[in-house]
Amino acid sequence: MKPAALEPMKENMNPDPGSTRGSAEASDTKFREVLRAARTSPSLPPRFQENIWRRIEDAEAPVKSVSWLDAFAALVLRPRFAYATVTTLVLAGVLLGTYQGAQTARQNEQARYVALVAPDSLR
Numbered sequence: 842m843k844p845a846a847l848e849p850m851k852e853n854m855n856p857d858p859g860s861t862r863g864s865a866e867a868s869d870t871k872f873r874e875v876l877r878a879a880r881t882s883p884s885l886p887p888r889f890q891e892n893i894w895r896r897i898e899d900a901e902a903p904v905k906s907v908s909w910l911d912a913f914a915a916l917v918l919r920p921r922f923a924y925a926t927v928t929t930l931v932l933a934g935v936l937l938g939t940y941q942g943a944q945t946a947r948q949n950e951q952a953r954y955v956a957l958v959a960p961d962s963l964r
Contacts, residue, residue, distance in 0.1 A: 917926045955962065 916922060
C-alpha cells in the first residue's frame with residue numbers, strides 16, 4: 842500500500858481558470874464590491890491640511906543659532922567642511938606639539954648645562 846503523500850489526488854482542488862472563466866470573473870467582481878463596501882474612509886482631523894503645511898514650513902525654515910559658538914559648530918560640522926576642520930585641528934596639534942617639545946628640550950638642555958658648569962648649585 843502506498844503512503845498518503847505518494848497517492849495521486851482524487852479531485853482537482855485548483856481547476857483550470859480558463860474552464861470556469863465566467864464564474865471566476867463573477868466571483869471576483871462580487872468580492873471587489875464587498876471589499877469596496879467594507880472599506881471605510883476615515884475622516885481627517887480638523888485643520889489637517891493646514892497642520893501639514895505648517896510642518897513643511899517649519900522643516901524648511903533655517904535653524905537660528907542661539908550663540909556664536911552654536912553657529913560655528915553648525916558650520917564646522919557640515920560635511921563639506923568636515924575634512925578641512927579635521928585637517929586644521931590635526932595641523933594645530935602637530936604645531937603645538939612641536940612647540941611644546943622644543944620648549945621641553947630647551948629646559949632640559951639648560952638644566953644639563955647648569956649641572957655641568959656648577960654641579961653643586963643644584964643640591
